[in-house]
Amino acid sequence: MQFDESGLEIVDQDECRDLLKRAVIGRIVFTHQALPAVQPVNFAVSRGDIVIRTSGRSRLATAAADTVVAFEVDDFDTEARTGWSVIIVGRARRVTDPREITALEALPLHSWAPGSRDTFIRVRSDLVTGRRIGEAD
Helix, strand or coil: CCECCCCCEEECHHHHHHHHHHCCEEEEEEEECCEEEEEEEECEEECCEEEEEECCCCHHHHHCEEEEEEEEEEEEECCCCEEEEEEEEEEEEECCCHHHHHHHHCCCCCCCCCCCCCEEEEECCCEEEEEEECCCC
């Protein structure tokens, strides 16, 4: 087991990818009007990448034009003071290929927000890091 300088356990990439499968909601960090923006989103994983479905007119869809973003998922037990966090950094892009869109439509990815969600954003998982506090799951 490895620990960072703060005493948090470092989670390896394989376990980070397993933890991603447990989460339903994540947070995407992107730039909007030259400022950082954070938005909660539901997501799916496809070929190791994060996939988000949104409106083509959303701030996220506008910002995800081959730009670097961060994506974070976590789970915490406040009573036991345990938890974990996984962060992915990579390029986000709008999916435009009709065959890829057809494949992504088959994912169990249904937006919680009202209205049409006709745009898929794919975040490439270039950098995957994770930390855990407290007992391992």
